[in-house]
Amino acid sequence: MEPLTDKSFVEGLIPQKAPFVMVDKLIHFSEEKLVAGFNVPEGNIFVENGKFTEPGLIEHMAQSVALYTGYQFYLKKEPAPTGYIGSIKYVNVNALPVLxxxxVTEVSVLQEFMGITLVDIVTKCNDVEIAASQMKTVLAK
Known part of the structure; x- marks a missing residue:
């Protein structure tokens, strides 16, 4: 697939709306993996003192998972359901990116069953890993 860089199209694949959108491109998609991107803009609600904060990174990672689900449903021509973070096993933040x-965030699907998705997530900035997490997301019934 060609990367999807139309911000409004990408935003339409997730339930979050501005100013709470923390993904702006879909770089790669397969059933096992998604790669999402986000350019940290000026005025972002999670930027403090010129840096994107830990809560922003966690929200970006969670929205990358939402983008995976949203794109799956888009391909099936079905509306994407709302999902929630069911649990976060761990989050490691090694560095905060600047404005x-x-x-670039890679979501690797470890397990998917009955609306529950277990994923490993790695976020890089300039090809350096700045954050990693393992999350379980749950689709609303």
Whole structure:
């Protein structure tokens, strides 16, 4: 697939709306993996002192998982359901990206069953891993 860089199209694949959108491109999609991107804009609600904060990184990672689900449903021509973070096993934040940074986040699907998705997530900035997490997301019934 060609990367999807139309911000409004990508935003339409997730339930979050501005100013709470933390993904702006879909770089790669397969049944086992998604790669999402986000350019940290000025005025972002999670930017403090010129840096994208830990809660912003966690929300970006969670929205990358939402983008995986949203794109799956888009391909099936069905509306994407709302999902929730069911649990976070761990989050490691090694560095905070600065304003204007390009984040590239890889979501690796470990298990998917009955609306529950277990994923490993790695976020990089300038090809350096800045954060990693394992999350379980649950689709609303």
């Amino acid at each position: 204007g940074s390009e984040l």
